Amino acid sequence: MSMIEASKKSFDKQGFMKTLGAEIISFEKGIVKIQCTLNDTLTQQHGYFHAGVITSISDVACGYAALSSMPEGSDVLTVEFKTNFIRAANTNTIIAKGEVIKAGKTLTFCEGVVTDASEKIIFATMQATMICLKPTE
Amino acid sequence: MSMIEASKKSFDKQGFMKTLGAEIISFEKGIVKIQCTLNDTLTQQHGYFHAGVITSISDVACGYAALSSMPEGSDVLTVEFKTNFIRAANTNTIIAKGEVIKAGKTLTFCEGVVTDASEKIIFATMQATMICLKPTE
Amino acid sequence: MSMIEASKKSFDKQGFMKTLGAEIISFEKGIVKIQCTLNDTLTQQHGYFHAGVITSISDVACGYAALSSMPEGSDVLTVEFKTNFIRAANTNTIIAKGEVIKAGKTLTFCEGVVTDASEKIIFATMQATMICLKPTE
Amino acid sequence: MSMIEASKKSFDKQGFMKTLGAEIISFEKGIVKIQCTLNDTLTQQHGYFHAGVITSISDVACGYAALSSMPEGSDVLTVEFKTNFIRAANTNTIIAKGEVIKAGKTLTFCEGVVTDASEKIIFATMQATMICLKPTE
Numbered sequence: 001m002s003m004i005e006a007s008k009k010s011f012d013k014q015g016f017m018k019t020l021g022a023e024i025i026s027f028e029k030g031i032v033k034i035q036c037t038l039n040d041t042l043t044q045q046h047g048y049f050h051a052g053v054i055t056s057i058s059d060v061a062c063g064y065a066a067l068s069s070m071p072e073g074s075d076v077l078t079v080e081f082k083t084n085f086i087r088a089a090n091t092n093t094i095i096a097k098g099e100v101i102k103a104g105k106t107l108t109f110c111e112g113v114v115t116d117a118s119e120k121i122i123f124a125t126m127q128a129t130m131i132c133l134k135p136t137e
Numbered sequence: 138m139s140m141i142e143a144s145k146k147s148f149d150k151q152g153f154m155k156t157l158g159a160e161i162i163s164f165e166k167g168i169v170k171i172q173c174t175l176n177d178t179l180t181q182q183h184g185y186f187h188a189g190v191i192t193s194i195s196d197v198a199c200g201y202a203a204l205s206s207m208p209e210g211s212d213v214l215t216v217e218f219k220t221n222f223i224r225a226a227n228t229n230t231i232i233a234k235g236e237v238i239k240a241g242k243t244l245t246f247c248e249g250v251v252t253d254a255s256e257k258i259i260f261a262t263m264q265a266t267m268i269c270l271k272p273t274e
Numbered sequence: 275m276s277m278i279e280a281s282k283k284s285f286d287k288q289g290f291m292k293t294l295g296a297e298i299i300s301f302e303k304g305i306v307k308i309q310c311t312l313n314d315t316l317t318q319q320h321g322y323f324h325a326g327v328i329t330s331i332s333d334v335a336c337g338y339a340a341l342s343s344m345p346e347g348s349d350v351l352t353v354e355f356k357t358n359f360i361r362a363a364n365t366n367t368i369i370a371k372g373e374v375i376k377a378g379k380t381l382t383f384c385e386g387v388v389t390d391a392s393e394k395i396i397f398a399t400m401q402a403t404m405i406c407l408k409p410t411e
Numbered sequence: 412m413s414m415i416e417a418s419k420k421s422f423d424k425q426g427f428m429k430t431l432g433a434e435i436i437s438f439e440k441g442i443v444k445i446q447c448t449l450n451d452t453l454t455q456q457h458g459y460f461h462a463g464v465i466t467s468i469s470d471v472a473c474g475y476a477a478l479s480s481m482p483e484g485s486d487v488l489t490v491e492f493k494t495n496f497i498r499a500a501n502t503n504t505i506i507a508k509g510e511v512i513k514a515g516k517t518l519t520f521c522e523g524v525v526t527d528a529s530e531k532i533i534f535a536t537m538q539a540t541m542i543c544l545k546p547t548e
Contacts, residue, residue: 015180016187019156043152050153051215052193059188078188079518080540082219082356082493084383084401086376101399102360106517107490107542109358109399125375125383127358127401129491129540131518216381217403219356219493221520221538223513238536239497243380244353244405246495246536262512262520264495264538266354266403268381289454290461293430317426324427325470325489330463352462356493 003072004029007064010075014060022057024064030100032065035117037093049089049123054096058083058112058126061098066108066130069100073135079107081128089123091116098128107131140209141166144201147212151197159194161201167237169202172254174230186226186260191233195220195249195263198235203245203267206237210272216244218265226260228253235265244268277346278303281338284349288334296331298338304374306339309391311367323363323397328370332357332386332400335372340382340404343374347409353381355402363397365390372402381405414483415440418475421486425471433468435475441511443476446528448504460500460534465507469494469523469537472509477519477541480511484546490518492539500534502527509539518542 004027011017011024017034020042026033034057036042036049044050059081067076094114101109112126141164148154148161157179163170171194173179173186181187196218204213231251238246249263278301285291285298294316300307308331310316310323318324333352341350368388375383386400415438422428422435431453437444445468447453447460455461470489478487505525512520523537 010182013182014187015177016189019178020189040152041156045147045150045212050151050193051196051218052153052157052189055192055196056187056189059192075182077225078222080219080221080491080538081188082217082401084217084375084403085215086383088214101358101396109360111399122375125385125401127356127399127491129358217354217401219538221512221540223520238495238533246497248536259512262522262538264354264493264536266495284456287456288461289451290463293452294463314426315430319421319424319486324425324467326427326431326463326467329466329470330461333462333466349456351499352496354493354495356491358491359489362488 003068003070007067010067011064016056017060020053020056029068030065032061032068032098034061034096035093049094051085054089054094054114054124055083057096058098058114058124059128061096062110062112062126062128063130065098065100066110069103069108070132075133076130077133079129079131081126083124083126085124086122093117094123095119140205140207144204147204148201153193154197157190157193166205167202169198169205169235171198171233172230186231188222191226191231191251191261192220194233195235195251195261196265198233199247199249199263199265200267202235202237203247206240206245207269212270213267214270216266216268218263220261220263222261223259230254231260232256277342277344281341284341285338290330291334294327294330303342304339306335306342306372308335308370309367323368325359328363328368328388328398329357331370332372332388332398333402335370336384336386336400336402337404339372339374340384343377343382344406349407350404351407353403353405355400357398357400359398360396367391368397369393414479414481418478421478422475427467428471431464431467433471440479441476443472443479443509445472445507446504460505462496465500465505465525465535466494468507469509469525469535470539472507473521473523473537473539474541476509476511477521480514480519481543486544487541488544490540490542492537494535494537496535497533504528505534506530
């Protein structure tokens with residue numbers, strides 16, 4: 001099983017991604033995009049996408065971008081991330097793009113960007129550190 | 138309406154908090170605790186609490202801790218946060234405690250800690266910056 | 275006095291930038307580059323550039339990128355930043371490029387990248403939030 | 412050589428710490444304090460301690476707090492950190508306290524706090540991730 005297939009299989013096991021209605025819309029080695037559509041289960045107090053939703057899909061996009069770059073049989077965990085909320089996500093659909101900046105043996109640095117459906121208006125940016133759990137661990 | 142009442146009212150408007158089954162369990166000026174119980178709509182790939190759930194309730198606990206310290210009529214938005222995932226949240230109930238470190242006229246610095254139900258095992262720590270939207274804005 | 279001139283004048287007042295031997299090598303609205311050359315007053319325990327030096331020039335590049343985008347007479351302070359250390363800065367010269375991602379009335383989000391002299395090898399990335407101190411404040 | 416002795420020896424190799432006039436004033440397993448006194452080589456544009464100085468000594472305090480908790484013969488590198496600047500460091504002496512929150516086999520999470528000499532007024536807080544370079548690596 002390729003790491004892309006493994007990443008998709010792992011994604012399907014995440015109950016929380018179903019809860020968000022999140023879908024992988026693009027998957028290549030080192031770059032993963034996840035999309036999510038607004039409904040009233042995902043809102044903050046003004047009716048926009050909740051910061052937690054924005055962060056969650058960005059984290060997962062970064063995590064699978066990292067996993068897709070790791071040796072077969074690896075698993076991935078989030079060490080830490082930081083999210084900047086650039087503007088309110090007053091839109092119907094958001095896309096999180098996670099990208100590997102540097103893939104190391106143990107740690108992988110990723111960047112996430114969350115935009116509207118046109119991928120032009122930036123709502124949030126993320127820096128994330130992922131750790132590789134090796135097959136034998 | 139006091140800022141504590143206003144904070145609770147704002148919390149109830151957040152559709153995403155209902156989705157998480159999150160509840161405010163403690164509310165005083167500058168310190169807010171939010172609790173969340175595991176079910177399979179909140180999991181990551183190993184069946185533990187998703188990093189996104191942990192972050193979301195910590196963000197909201199910090200946000201209302203900040204709001205409860207602001208002038209009446211204010212609203213609050215998250216500027217940015219960073220979360221460290223100290224250990225896997227392999228537990229049934231998590232509690233996020235958000236606390237104000239410094240309340241400024243415009244910006245409020247908060248710290249969040251997410252623990253198990255005993256509040257002794259730390260799963261994650263957060264640093265968050267909140268901005269005050271003033272009544273007249 | 276233009277904001278670029280004001281930024282340069284402010285830079286010259288920073289005693290710590292002299293200590294680092296840091297120089298502004300490029301200055302346009304929203305993008306500032308600062309360069310620093312290694313000597314044994316700037317090292318960590320392996321003789322490479324210290325993480326603190328890397329962070330300091332990136333912070334300042336972001337700060338003046340932000341200031342150059344603000345109204346005349348403004349001043350700028352760093353609210354917070356996060357730095358990722360991608361690889362050891364085992365090189366003779368580093369360049370920090372600070373860039374404005376979103377300039378707001380109060381807060382400005384910036385990104386910093388610290389590279390070698392060719393601007394191709396990335397040593398560190400930064401996300402920074404800057405606050406505008408308005409002329410009348 | 413104990414890890415505390417090794418940490419002190421490593422500190423003395425950091426040219427940049429000499430440049431800052433930084434001194435270790437307290438060293439126990441998991442908690443390290445570093446002090447620095449203001450002079451005009453360490454200032455930002457208003458004459459206060461530069462954010463880069465504050466961050467540098469906090470990073471080093473966290474790094475040696477981490478190293479002092481690692482197996483003998485280890486070395487430590489900073490993976491990433493985030494610093495919040497709570498208020499301007501308008502004071503003569505700053506103390507950075509670095510503390511281990513969780514020491515893992517590979518990664519160690521630390522928190523830093525930078526205060527005035529009384530250790531009561533907080534200027535900055537830091538969250539830092541350190542990585543252990545094992546003796547055999």
